[in-house]
Amino acid sequence: MSPHEIEPVIAALDAGSDAAVARLTEILKIPSISTEPDHSPDCKRAAGWCAATLNEIGFKASVRETDGQPMVVGHYKPAGGATGPRVLFYGHYDVQPADPLEEWDSPPFEPRVTDDGENGKVIFCRGASDDKGQFMTFLEACQAWKKVHGSLPLAISVLLEGEEESGSPSLEPFLAANRRELAADYAIVCDTGQWDRDTPAITTMLRGLAFSEVVITGPSRDLHSGMFGGPARNPIRALTGILADLHDKLGRVQIDGFYNGLREPSLDQLAQWKALQFDEAGFLDGIGLTRPAGEARRSILEQLWTRPTAEINGIVGGYTGPGTKTVIPSRASAKLSFRLVPGQQPDRVLAGFRKFVEDRLPDDCSVEFANEGGSPAVGFDISAPAFQVAARALEEEWGKPAILMGCGGSIPIVESFKSELGMDSLMVGFALDDDRIHAPNEKYNLRSFRKGARSWVRILGGLAEL
């Protein structure tokens, strides 16, 4: 058997699928919510589980402390010396908070496999798709390969992060401090989606992100709206007034300089997107909507892939419990985020936002900004060999050409890999639009899980031949 033969590994994967789901279930059960301090022990437990699993496969892996949640790093060097490029695989073991809990059909951290009719067997759990199910496809591929061939075909390092859902504060320092150890030819990132259920995709563009929290304070204390209502400044009114000004009637963001430096898509790009025959009505229908709400006269793919946004992700002020309370609160706050495209700098966008708010602040209100951060957008050269290999491998597995697509989301790690380690990232993932990531009843199709692992086997085999 050739050392890079693929079919026996695929067969081993298929034969071991029950054990693979059992391993996925183990890690899904750990509620590793990185934004909630109460769940810090769970994050540590998840990291320990990941390191142990890598060691079982044959990696030399350990849990590495940071100022926040730990990293898991594992290295594998083929016994006979490596061929092909060195790769660094990235995933994250932390998950989003599960709230609102009451909207889940079953407890968010009790994995449940069921046939949902539309997708066949799916596994429900917070993190099933983002990102535990996804990174486990790669580990399962490695496991099967090692079992069949006795050695992996490439020098592979694995980096699993525990703070992706809370802004990755420890990641850049960790990369900077371990540059030599983590250096590779390519990063492989499994945190993205397919084009659709039957069509694989490589994500070659990612929007960036900038985020901020704005806190407006009016009166020095909460007031009774009868005794003070009228003359007293209401900070909720101040906040809603400012936020309502963020977009004009055509959906354009009104922050000064927000669109400076942006490029329009090329005619080629526009033609390629048009050829995708993207189902705009179906996309909207899937989320209960009928009309695109972004900038006027832009297609949905443009609005998602190459146009920046300003969104209010959360707002709170005053009394929000049951019934009524006639209070004028002392403060109100909102969390905002901006999706960025190439040409925009997070710091400049945030400075523009602060000025936008300050310019509109009513009398007697003060403002503070908190929780700021972000990363710029990225776009890769898709003619590079690793991209070509991955595209062919995906087509073999799925029977359809892989779409080279943009992504409306941000994967800050990809920007950090470029800036800290000088690597491009091969972003291949198997998530689907209906996986409900970041929402109640998140799920991952078992078909995504199985064919995802098979896809990685083919990609690893292809990379080993480079």
Next chain:
Amino acid sequence: MSPHEIEPVIAALDAGSDAAVARLTEILKIPSISTEPDHSPDCKRAAGWCAATLNEIGFKASVRETDGQPMVVGHYKPAGGATGPRVLFYGHYDVQPADPLEEWDSPPFEPRVTDDGENGKVIFCRGASDDKGQFMTFLEACQAWKKVHGSLPLAISVLLEGEEESGSPSLEPFLAANRRELAADYAIVCDTGQWDRDTPAITTMLRGLAFSEVVITGPSRDLHSGMFGGPARNPIRALTGILADLHDKLGRVQIDGFYNGLREPSLDQLAQWKALQFDEAGFLDGIGLTRPAGEARRSILEQLWTRPTAEINGIVGGYTGPGTKTVIPSRASAKLSFRLVPGQQPDRVLAGFRKFVEDRLPDDCSVEFANEGGSPAVGFDISAPAFQVAARALEEEWGKPAILMGCGGSIPIVESFKSELGMDSLMVGFALDDDRIHAPNEKYNLRSFRKGARSWVRILGGLAEL
């Protein structure tokens, strides 16, 4: 001696002031906290004390059970047949909880008389001002009158409630069930304050209230702002956009018909308010503000007493926990309330608000309204004889004209007396802004107590002459 002669009664009051303070001390010692079930026996004990005290004066009084804390009702009919109007006096024997206990300088239910320098002798105790000290001014006036003249000058009924501090759930049913028994020409309510330490006041206007909760739904589920941001409708943006429209730049509420039927204050009223030389800067400074935020070109007293408001009392949507979460939520909601003035109907204001929201609802959003309710404003005809008598009596006692003032808040009992029993309420009280009602170290000035009782003697004498 004429049967309505006042000065001998005043003299009797002054001579008996030590005994009066002793009686006040007795009732203050009973911790009749109506919101705390542990104190139910104390509420019953306080009700019993009040009934006994009324009976000692010569009323025919009893404790009347309700589903909650009991009412105390007493009736007095002058022996020789009544002259003047029949009056129903209202007060409440229940008190606010005393917490935070550690902020009291002495135990909250051990009345303590001390000279505080600024106010002369004051009595510290929970309930000293709200409302035990206040309603006892009236009972002391009756006691002295009866002692001197052998009979009270009017048909007087007394209603003392035990649930005012817990929303008065039993009051309307009790009024409805005892309409005939409690019917009178005027209610007299002693639960309000003076203009300042030396200036008496009659409260003749109370703003009404309408309240509603608006819930806007956009996408059918929470969305990832990267994967959907741009084309997806954000309900927080819809909500803030609509709420930002509620007021124009001059602070006027933009709901259609909101100001219909409102009357401007008379030139007399405006002149009287101007003469009060209300300390606008001091009022605002007390709540950390420097400029009135209500309708432009209205004084603070107008904004508080005779102008309606629209306030956002609470708002919530999306992620509001620590850190950041790039979600586009499915829904967002806000609680609003409207302070109303005479001429406005709660139902019409709420209908106008619903239409205001519906007219501005963006594509693909739906709206629901919840938690609606309210009560209209009350404003009494101050040219009515009882108001004129009371104003004159107060001026005699205090040496300064009584201020006819508004109150920005609502006193539901006054609305109930109007709607259930068809009576206007004469609201006269002697509380001061520094009495710390609802707060630690509540006190009542003994001067308020003494001159309050003297004021009632003069008011009763005046009413008897009508």
